[in-house]
Amino acid sequence: MRLSDRIAERExxxxxxxxxxxxxxxxxFADDPPYSVVHVHGPxxxxxxxxxxxxxxxxxxxxxxxxxxxxxxxxxxxxxLMAALEPALADPxxxxxxxxxxxxxxxxIYLRDRLLPxxxxxxxxxxxxxxxxxxxWFSSGWETVTTEIALGGLSDDDALALIRALGVPGDxxxxxxxxxxxxxxxxxxxxxxxxxAGAAEDAVEPTAAKEVVASLIRRVVAAELEGAxxxxxxxxxxxxxxxxxxxNAAMAGEGDPAAAYEWLxxxxxxxxxxxxxxxxxxxxxxxxxDLTLKDPALEHxxxxxxxxxxxxxxxxxxSLMMIDLAHLVEDPVVRWGFSWEGSARFRVDTxxxxxxxxxxxxxxxxxxxxxLDMTQRILxxxxxxxxxxxxxxxxxxxxxxSVTPAGAPAAADExxxxxxxxxxxxxxxxxxxxxxxxxxxxxxxxxxxxxAMLGLAAMLRSGLSNVRYAYMPIPPGADxxxxxxxxxxxxxxxxxxxxxxxAPVECWILDYGPGGLIGTQRDFVYRELGLTPPADxxxxxxxxxxxxxxxxxxxxxxxxPVELARNxxxxxxxxxxxxxxxxxRLRAAIDNAFGESPDEQLxxxxxxxxxxxxxxxxxxxxxxxxxxxxxxxxxxxxxxxRVVAVLAD
Numbered sequence: 001m002r003l004s005d006r007i008a009e010r011e012x013x014x015x016x017x018x019x020x021x022x023x024x025x026x027x028x029f030a031d032d033p034p035y036s037v038v039h040v041h042g043p044x045x046x047x048x049x050x051x052x053x054x055x056x057x058x059x060x061x062x063x064x065x066x067x068x069x070x071x072x073x074x075x076x077x078x079x080x081l082m083a084a085l086e087p088a089l090a091d092p093x094x095x096x097x098x099x100x101x102x103x104x105x106x107x108x109i110y111l112r113d114r115l116l117p118x119x120x121x122x123x124x125x126x127x128x129x130x131x132x133x134x135x136x137w138f139s140s141g142w143e144t145v146t147t148e149i150a151l152g153g154l155s156d157d158d159a160l161a162l163i164r165a166l167g168v169p170g171d172x173x174x175x176x177x178x179x180x181x182x183x184x185x186x187x188x189x190x191x192x193x194x195x196x197a198g199a200a201e202d203a204v205e206p207t208a209a210k211e212v213v214a215s216l217i218r219r220v221v222a223a224e225l226e227g228a229x230x231x232x233x234x235x236x237x238x239x240x241x242x243x244x245x246x247x248n249a250a251m252a253g254e255g256d257p258a259a260a261y262e263w264l265x266x267x268x269x270x271x272x273x274x275x276x277x278x279x280x281x282x283x284x285x286x287x288x289x290d291l292t293l294k295d296p297a298l299e300h301x302x303x304x305x306x307x308x309x310x311x312x313x314x315x316x317x318x319s320l321m322m323i324d325l326a327h328l329v330e331d332p333v334v335r336w337g338f339s340w341e342g343s344a345r346f347r348v349d350t351x352x353x354x355x356x357x358x359x360x361x362x363x364x365x366x367x368x369x370x371x372l373d374m375t376q377r378i379l380x381x382x383x384x385x386x387x388x389x390x391x392x393x394x395x396x397x398x399x400x401x402s403v404t405p406a407g408a409p410a411a412a413d414e415x416x417x418x419x420x421x422x423x424x425x426x427x428x429x430x431x432x433x434x435x436x437x438x439x440x441x442x443x444x445x446x447x448x449x450x451x452a453m454l455g456l457a458a459m460l461r462s463g464l465s466n467v468r469y470a471y472m473p474i475p476p477g478a479d480x481x482x483x484x485x486x487x488x489x490x491x492x493x494x495x496x497x498x499x500x501x502x503a504p505v506e507c508w509i510l511d512y513g514p515g516g517l518i519g520t521q522r523d524f525v526y527r528e529l530g531l532t533p534p535a536d537x538x539x540x541x542x543x544x545x546x547x548x549x550x551x552x553x554x555x556x557x558x559x560x561p562v563e564l565a566r567n568x569x570x571x572x573x574x575x576x577x578x579x580x581x582x583x584x585r586l587r588a589a590i591d592n593a594f595g596e597s598p599d600e601q602l603x604x605x606x607x608x609x610x611x612x613x614x615x616x617x618x619x620x621x622x623x624x625x626x627x628x629x630x631x632x633x634x635x636x637x638x639x640x641x642r643v644v645a646v647l648a649d
Contacts, residue, residue, distance in 0.1 A: 015054055016165065017158030018047070021149050025055040028095070028124035029062040035147045037116070037125045039133040042151030043269055043280040045186030048128040051151065052097050055126055064095040064124060071100030071129075078110040085115060094123045101129030102268055112136060130268030153183015153281075153344075166192035182344070184282040224267050232260030234298060236270070236279050237287040239306050240327035240340075243276035249309040250302055274320075281344065300529050303328055311522040317592060319465050325521035326456060330528055337484040338456050342449025346389050346397060348457040350599045351379075355388060359399050362442045368501040375401070377411035382638060384599040385409065387457050389450050398450035400439040402458040405431045406548075406645035407638065417498040421471050421507065424496060431648060432468035432516065434458055438500065439472075451480075459517060461600070463593045463642040466516035473498070473505040485510065488520070548644045554582050555611040555640060569647070585647065593642040606632060607639035 027034055040048050056066040067088040074080050081104065088094035096119070098104070098111075116125060127133070137146045154162065159178045166189060168174045181187035225233075235250040236242045242264065247257040261277070264270050269283040279287070291299050307328055314321035323340045335341065351359075356372055356379060363371035378385060378401070389398035403412050405425045412418045418437050425433040436458065441450045459467055472490065474481045485508045496507035512520040523533035550568040557563035561579040564570060569585055570578035590612075594604040602625070609621035610632075616624075622632035 015050065016161040017154050018051055018054075021051060021151065022054060022058070024147065024149055025051075025126065026058060028055075028126070029059055029064060033124070036123065036145040037127070037137070037142070037147075039137065039146070039148040040126060040128040040151055041130065041132050041148065043184075043271075043283070044130060045184045045282055046151050046153065047185040048151055049099055050185065052099055052126055052128050056095065056097055059095040059124065064093045064122075065091050066095045066097060067091075068097045068099070069104075071098070071103035074104055076104040076106045078107055078114070081107045081111060082115060088123070089118050092120050092122065094119060096123065096125045098125070098127045101127050102131055105129070105131075105134075108134060109136065112142065153181075154185060154188070155183070156345075159183055159188055162188050163192055168192045182281045182285075187282045187286075224269065227263065229255060229260035229263050231255055231302075232257070232264055233287070234291050234295075235302055235306065236264055236277065237284050237291055238299065238302050238328070240324045241274045241276040241278050246276070246306065246309055250305045252305065303525065304529055304531065307522050307525040311518060314518040314521075315466070317465060317588075319460060319592070322459060322518065322521065323456065325518070325525070328525045329521065331487065331524070333480075333483050333487045334524065335452060336480055337452060338459075339449075339452040340456055342389075342453050346391055346450060346453060348453055349388050349390050350384055350597045351386050351388055351399075355396060358396055359386075359388075362396065362399075363440070363501075366440070368503070370501065374415075374501070377414065378409060381409035381411040381634065384597075384603065387454065387461060389453050389457075397443050398439075398441045398454050400454040400458050401437045402434050402439075402462070403437075404435070404462050404464060404645055405433055406648065407463055407641045408435075409638065417473065417500060417505070420496055420498070424493070425469065425471065428469065430468045431645075432464050432466065433471060434462045434464070434467050434469070435471040436473060461595050463645050465592050465646065466518050468512055468514075468516050470510040470512070470517075471496075472508045472510065473500060474508050475500075475503055475505050548648075551586075551644045551647055552640055554586060555607075555643070558583065558586065558611050559614060586643065589643045589646040593639075593646045603635055603639045603642070606635045607643070610636050610639075 021040075025038060028036065028038065040051060042048055052068075056068065060066055065088075067085060069081070069084045074084060085096060088096050096116075101108075116123075119125070132150070133146070133148055136142070137148075153159075156178055159181060160174060162185065163174045163177055168177060177188060177192060231251050231254055232242075232247055235247060239246060239250075242261070244257060244261045247261050251257050251260065264277055269280045270277045271280060272278075278284070288299075307325065310321045310325045310328075314325065326335070326339045327341075329335060329339070356375070360370075360372035363369075375386075385403060386399055386401045388396050391397050403409070403418060403422070405422055408418070408422055413422055415437065418435060421435045425431060425435060439451065439454045439458070441454075443450055459470075470490075472481070472485060474485060488510055490508040490510035493507045493509050496509075498505055498507065515523070526533040547568055554564060554567045554569055557567070561575065564579035564582045565575040567578075567582050569582045571581045572578045590604065590607065594600045605625060606621070606627070609616060609624060610618050613621070618632070618636070619629065622629055625632065627635070
């Protein structure tokens with residue numbers, strides 16, 4: 001046996017998962033293949049080269065001859081590529097494998113237009129690189145023989161299998177490495193080799209962490225750091241999403257933010273996200289540890305600048321900035337109940353057909369029987385109220401049911417838990433409250449990411465731009481939930497303790513203060529940095545509540561300028577100016593009152609068709625939206641309540 005054979009044998013023994021990807025590549029070796037060219041693309045360390053070696057072995061077993069070209073070893077010129085592949089042109093069944101193609105992408109047009117057309121008809125080509133194929137591969141006939149594989153991280157099960165194959169003892173160590181690596185085979189191997197994934201995650205053993213991080217950076221990003229913009233790169237390691245505006249605020253006049261953003265955008269380890277850029281997870285975490293070890297003062301200063309920018313955006317009405325503010329908090333106790341870290345593995349959704357029955361069964365397994373019976377009225381009145389968290393296969397992994405004083409359906413007032421809580425919340429001078437009846441993680445082994453996403457999603461979908469109070473039902477002995485409540489200064493209200501099915505629950509009320517949840521998020525980041533939070537500006541203080549009937553009247557009179565000018569919501573001097581001021585307030589409130597899900601957008605359409613559209617009666621609006629009259633008017637009441645809540649906020 002040669003050394004190369006031993007290497008191949010051991011790599012095959014340690015190869016896990018990728019069944020779908022291997023099936024696609026195996027299609028190259030069929031008698032009448034559906035494609036002849038496969039592009040495999042993904043970030044550094046995700047396993048592209050390993051997958052190509054498995055495909056090469058499979059191809060050779062099927063009778064193809066592998067011709068491997070490594071971009072690191074080749075001059076990026078047509079002549080060099082031609083010389084490397086000339087033997088393949090004479091082979092009746094060549095399998096051409098081009099790895100690290102991003103380093104020879106300058107030869108792409110020559111490869112496609114001049115070289116590959118000369119391959120035998122049974123020739124197969126696999127091209128692996130960090131960036132997706134350019135559009136030329138899907139035009140001029142190439143689309144008939146070309147496909148692509150976007151290679152993502154390993155699933156948790158496959159990652160754990162790899163860790164076991166690498167000889168890591170102990171369930172706790174293996175699970176910690178899997179959490180830290182986020183599906184990256186390279187990170188899994190490095191973590192297994194050093195068995196210091198916990199140090200890399202928590203930076204509690206700087207020397208060991210530095211070794212792992214240095215290996216990751218050297219092998220994944222070092223080749224792309226030429227011409228780097230260090231301040232921009234450091235900002236991207238801290239922020240969840242980087243935009244040109246955020247860079248401008250974070251760099252504070254040090255360098256050219258526009259040029260820095262373009263440089264970041266051209267890196268293969270940066271990906272588009274939410275109107276900006278984010279670094280690939282493994283790269284970001286490695287570079288964040290590196291930054292914290294090498295220049296903690298810079299990390300602190302940039303985190304503060306980012307928090308200030310996000311806070312200003314959120315206060316100005318961009319409630320999605322709560323996600324990015326939550327990302328800056330490091331305390332794991334707080335992140336357990338409020339973060340978006342799990343969005344790569346889970347997604348928030350509304351309930352669909354059959355979901356209520358599924359949740360009823362999941363709750364029964366937790367010892368709460370009859371969930372559907374005690375929730376049926378709420379589901380009939382407001383099916384959009386419950387939210388679910390699903391995994392990549394669409395399975396429910398968590399659910400929550402929460403309401404606000406202004407937006408709660410009538411059935412919530414009859415609920416034995418929510419009813420008294422709603423009465424209490426409505427008695428407060430500041431009614432910006434979210435009341436949870438439940439927030440449940442249904443993962444077999446509790447998954448902190450699920451609970452965190454439920455907490456944040458409930459705030460985002462509440463219709464309130466800045467929540468003041470959160471009412472939380474916590475069973476006695478629920479240690480994590482109690483630690484979360486106590487860490488944020490919640491107080492127990494014994495008079496509102498209740499029963500949830502057969503179990504007792506305590507009512508804990510979290511008062512975020514006059515600055516609301518948004519102010520608390522910013523202040524928590526400041527305290528973690530050892531800084532005194534800035535004073536809350538006066539415009540965050542709650543003013544006198546808006547008269548709900550005035551809002552309803554304004555909607556009914558939306559196309560009656562004279563009536564609008566008389567409305568208590570109006571401001572300005574002339575009748576025209578006063579009427580338009582009311583319309584502007586209503587439009588702004590509507591923009592902030594509804595989420596992006598289909599159910600939320602239907603709620604918005606009911607309101608806009610019912611009141612804002614000209615020459616449309618409520619009855620005709622119901623017909624246009626294919627809703628029964630009763631369903632239309634029930635949703636219209638809820639939509640109006642949402643607008644009232646936003647204006648009151």
